[in-house]
Amino acid sequence: MADLPKANELFKSINYTPPSTGWMDTPVDTSPGNWCYPAKAEKLEYLGFPNPREWNPADVDWKLPENWQDIVHEGFKERLGKYRSLKVFMDICVRCGACADKCHFFIGSGDPKNMPVLRAELMRSVYRKDFTMAGKILSTLTGSRVMTEDVLKEWFIYFYQCTECRRCSLFCPYGIDTAEVTMMARELLHLCGVNINWILEPVSNCNRTGNHLGIQPHAFKDIVDFMVDDIEEITGKRINVPINEKGHEVIFITPSGDVFADPGIYTFMGYLMLFDHIGLDYTLSTYASEGGNFGLFTSADMMKKLNAKMYAEAERLGVKWILGGECGHMWRVINQYMDTMNGPANFLEVPKSPITGTVFENARQTKMVHITEFTADLMKHNKLKLDPSRNDHIITTFHDSCNPARAMGLMDEPRYVIKNVVKNFHEMPEQTIREQTFCCAGGSGLNTDEIMEIRMRGGLPRGNALKTVQDENGVNMLSCICAIDRATLLPLANYWAPGVDVCGVHELVGNALILDGEKERETDLRMNPLPGKEG
């Protein structure tokens, strides 16, 4: 953190002219700051991943297994057979460059290996050598190369400088998805024991305790009790929060960041207040206390293993359907993978709002509804008593989280919710929102401090768009529907648009909700005085 350059210096250092040496001849920089800390041996051992050991990416020797080249080759072959996406994406890129300046890491760094096309070429070059006839015969002419230790190191550096946000895929004429390529590359790296702790530790925690942060069940209950206390202090009303209880209609699952980290906790308070307000018959679970799935950043098998808890717990507790909180990649997993991996969940019912009677046909199969779909429906049916003026001190904009925006198309629901509870709402420039949204640069497990400069560079497009509405509209709050965003956008906003704070959408809802029997509120959920109550 200490040697992070000032924002304007960093901006000036960006240069889009590629180096004079060809990319295959430009050595990879493995000096500290360019990588996340490697996974601790004990975490790999616990999870049964290969090659647990102490190692340092700055060292020349990465202590790879003896036959690591064969391992990568065989792993590659296996995945080409299992995923059409990988096979097609390795073959059909024409290097038109439409993706080149779409990646936030490229925009902020100018490093050509951060152009999605070249990031994928790091892998394609090996694919050509190993799996195509032309590549075997005409090496350099076809852009193919042998898998060496340097190539593997390059993979580690650059596939952990991709947040799998899929913005490039949107612009690709063939829909080539760098997230798929990155996921495969990371799986291959895992086979050799090359991985990062900031992913593996949450995975291991999530497996054992139910959530990333390793919060044990009794601690989880304590935290919820604290929040109930805070809600009582703010509203004068004591609410009841069922945990691990059987026989309720709905189980609510949200990322654990909402339970633990500021400012996610205010969003969590918003959920709890909403549920109390409408009298929802629900329970939380400590066993399935994590919506976010770091398995997605590890391997398909690990993603399945972690995700399976949601259905398992829904079945054990005997609920009818699942309500999910504000989280980015959790919803990518739920939308694109959950039912395929762990369904069909026929023990559940098609979700139906007990308050409005709306049947969520779009969640007919997974039986899982997004909280902003649920709340938007409540608002449309006038089921909430709201006082938007309690958010008058907030001038907000909305950050579309990459995963819901590009995997689901969840865009208007959160906006509908926001506009019902906040008077001052301004969109960021159109090239930076909705499906064209820019990543927080800390997604896919890169939310770690040792790569802060990389994160701030990657955060430039988002930060810059935020600065625009800050300057033009006086925006002082960036709302979002992702727990990783709530963690990573905070330093990002502080760096690129100081003065802007970050919140979840349901924090704004919580502020505006008029609970039955509550006292007149003096503060918002952050205990800041409400407008007109400052004295």
Place this chain on the structure above:
Amino acid sequence: MNALYSLVLVFALVLIALFGAGAAHMTGLFGTLLPYVAIAVFLVGFASRIIGWAKSPVPFSIPTTGGQQKSLDFIKHDRFDNPVTPGQTFIRMVLEICCFRSLFRNTSVALKDGRVTYSSAKWLWGFSLLFHYSFLLIVIRHMRLFFEPVPVCIGFVEMIDGIMQIGVPRLYMSDLLILVGLGFLLGRRLRDPKLRYISLVTDYFPLLLIIGIALSGIYMRYFAHVDIIALKKLTMGLVTLSPVIPEGVSVVFFVHLFLVCTLLVYFPFSKLMHAGGVFLSPTRNMPNDTRIKHHENPWNDPSIKPHSYADYEDDFREPMIEAGLPVEKES
């Protein structure tokens, strides 16, 4: 450097044809055998590539969406960028393949006055469309060489293509436009430092090869005025499997034909297969309906289970009881 290699390669091909069909009089080889081999390689190669891709399953449904999902009634669903039905998905694919819709979104980034700016950059979209459609028109026009009598629709395409009625023989617009399109695509690769950096020999070679084909064709038609009757005899001979090499076929034609044969042979082994691959791209050709309908993964491993609740409770039973959380087993 890669561009230069490719240029040398294309020149070499021209020389081979000039020498082979011209000086060495191997017209049988260049006019009959090579075309048959090329067509066979193209067809078998193309089919086997498609089959090769199709053999790998699509374990997960991973469309990249470009608009609002289908959810609540009062929220407007973006049907063609975020399709949920096969029909909507079909239209998305048609827009993608016929109109290059994703490329239409293209923007370019610049750093100006301390800000990142995005400007519309539809040049690539426009010129690629120009190139691809000109190519299509030219291919359709050439079909007159392989039919007797010439179908009306081919005659119609020719008529439209030459509708400007400039010069004798009449100028086909597609002949000019394809060169404009190709020239832009090549110029862009050479001019933009980012693109030059990622461009391989295999990026320049097909562009230069197609430019070679177009130029030799144009030369034949507008400058050398080749004997079209003789050419048609040759092509009809190929189609009817009774190949002949008539008198009076110019050596330029053999150069043109040899370059086309090279393109056909090269096609299945190269990035040109994007023509087939675009249909198989899972991020575009799938509906976004995985919350609505079950999608099957053929290799989904049922033995992968979560860390069970029972084990979890065994780990934390005492503190759970102490905290007043319900448990399945009391001790």
